[in-house]
Amino acid sequence: MMPVAMPDLAKRDLVSIEDLSTAEILELFHHADEFRANLGDWSDLCRGAIMATLFFEPSTRTRLSFESAMLRLGGGVITAADEKNTSRSKGESLADTVRVVGGSYADILVVRHPEDGAARVAARYARVPVVNGGDGAHEHPTQTLCDLYTLWKEKGRLEGLEVVLCGDLRYSRTIHSFCYALARFGANIVTMPYPGFELPDYVLHRLRRNFGVQTAAASVADLPGIAGSSNAAAYLTASTPHQLALFTNLTNVEVNRIDAIYMTRAQRERHSGESTANYPRLSRTTLDAAAAKDARIMHPLPRVDEIDYDIDDDPRSIYFRQAELGVPMRMALMAFLLGRIQLRAARPAALSTSPGIVAGAGLRCRNERCITNNEGVRYLVRDFRLCESETPPVLACAYCEREVEARFVGDAASRSFHRYSAAEARQVRGEQRVYFESEAQALAAGFSPGVEGA
Numbered sequence: 128m129m130p131v132a133m134p135d136l137a138k139r140d141l142v143s144i145e146d147l148s149t150a151e152i153l154e155l156f157h158h159a160d161e162f163r164a165n166l167g168d169w170s171d172l173c174r175g176a177i178m179a180t181l182f183f184e185p186s187t188r189t190r191l192s193f194e195s196a197m198l199r200l201g202g203g204v205i206t207a208a209d210e211k212n213t214s215r216s217k218g219e220s221l222a223d224t225v226r227v228v229g230g231s232y233a234d235i236l237v238v239r240h241p242e243d244g245a246a247r248v249a250a251r252y253a254r255v256p257v258v259n260g261g262d263g264a265h266e267h268p269t270q271t272l273c274d275l276y277t278l279w280k281e282k283g284r285l286e287g288l289e290v291v292l293c294g295d296l297r298y299s300r301t302i303h304s305f306c307y308a309l310a311r312f313g314a315n316i317v318t319m320p321y322p323g324f325e326l327p328d329y330v331l332h333r334l335r336r337n338f339g340v341q342t343a344a345a346s347v348a349d350l351p352g353i354a355g356s357s358n359a360a361a362y363l364t365a366s367t368p369h370q371l372a373l374f375t376n377l378t379n380v381e382v383n384r385i386d387a388i389y390m391t392r393a394q395r396e397r398h399s400g401e402s403t404a405n406y407p408r409l410s411r412t413t414l415d416a417a418a419a420k421d422a423r424i425m426h427p428l429p430r431v432d433e434i435d436y437d438i439d440d441d442p443r444s445i446y447f448r449q450a451e452l453g454v455p456m457r458m459a460l461m462a463f464l465l466g467r468i469q470l471r472a473a474r475p476a477a478l479s480t481s482p483g484i485v486a487g488a489g490l491r492c493r494n495e496r497c498i499t500n501n502e503g504v505r506y507l508v509r510d511f512r513l514c515e516s517e518t519p520p521v522l523a524c525a526y527c528e529r530e531v532e533a534r535f536v537g538d539a540a541s542r543s544f545h546r547y548s549a550a551e552a553r554q555v556r557g558e559q560r561v562y563f564e565s566e567a568q569a570l571a572a573g574f575s576p577g578v579e580g581a
């Protein structure tokens with residue numbers, strides 16, 4: 128196995144939406160406004176720079192808007208848009224591809240890949256900035272930038288907005304990045320999942336840990352059309368920047384005003400045969416509801432059947448605008464990551480690239496779609512970060528963020544292990560500590576049961 132490439136902290140990647148601070152995002156909006164005012168005026172800004180788009184999954188908008196953005200900035204574009212025509216089809220790893228392409232071939236990479244956590248791998252192995260163009264069901268941070276930018280322009284603010292997320296919340300990577308950002312900006316989220324496609328627990332836990340998000344049952348009775356598809360609406364609100372006092376009685380929330388409804392298609396390519404009969408669909412009836420009077424209808428596109436074509440002309444339907452604003456937004460991001468514009472705002476305090484705990488032979492990510500359980504089996508060292516130091520501690524995969532409980536702790540020097548307890552863990556020096564989820568996992572890794580209390 129190759130050692131985990133240590134992140135180059137001098138370059139900035141965008142793997143998660145949390146790799147940009149709130150103030151940086153707002154500053155990028157202002158740059159996007161400037162670019163948008165005259166898209167043709169910027170062809171000197173990134174002259175000489177080359178962007179490579181490495182797309183190992185289908186894409187229309189994301190790839191083409193990145194390429195258009197780069198060409199409008201005066202840079203060049205090289206692309207691998209069909210994995211059948213790349214060495215991936217011969218078995219080349221993503222790590223090798225980005226090591227080759229990032230550098231003399233290209234100054235920045237945009238990567239889309241079907242495996243959760245792939246963007247982190249690309250960022251670790253490439254010498255140049257990497258932008259996540261969507262990695263499996265994990266995140267899609269640049270779609271979120273476009274979504275936030277569009278909503279911010281429509282509503283003049285993000286704080287305090289009531290945003291309904293609807294459809295396949297489980298596998299939509301756009302939803303995951305979007306809800307982290309909404310919580311950070313102080314918007315409230317109403318989830319209306321298609322039954323069985325709720326937000327994953329690890330997303331909810333991260334919302335709770337990072338933003339103090341509280342969850343309550345929601346009633347969106349006055350929302351015909353989509354309300355009927357789900358009886359499990361939930362209201363998510365972050366503790367900051369709201370005043371906590373407002374939400375001390377958050378037991379059941381009646382949502383009477385909706386600022387945006389964000390619809391997503393069923394992510395069929397990530398399903399394992401689950402039925403999506405009666406998937407929600409937005410129609411004129413939904414828009415006619417009193418609560419939706421000032422709502423904006425959003426969708427990352429492509430649309431399949433989730434939004435009736437006959438509401439496309441309603442001024443509240445802004446999904447094509449989201450796609451259009453993708454170009455100036457991505458121009459701003461590219462110019463920033465290539466160092467052609469500087470932001471005054473500070474970067475996030477903890478970048479998601481900060482090194483985690485190398486659990487080595489210990490834990491295995493429980494997410495079967497994680498890159499560490501797929502192509503990465505050949506070369507990635509598993510890497511987890513501690514997110515809750517309770518007993519047992521909770522660790523998250525540093526690639527796809529899926530959580531595991533470390534119920535056992537071992538000592539890499541003596542190769543013995545114990546059921547986790549704070550006392551047992553203290554006996555083992557930090558860098559020698561190896562976590563396991565189960566006894567079987569520890570035994571399989573060649574560790575022997577230690578004498579309790581020894």
Ligand code: NCD
Nearest residue numbers: 188189261301392427428429
């Ligand atoms: C989304 C994606 O690829 O995740 N598309 C996009 O980039 N605009 C949404 C989707 O495919 O449903």
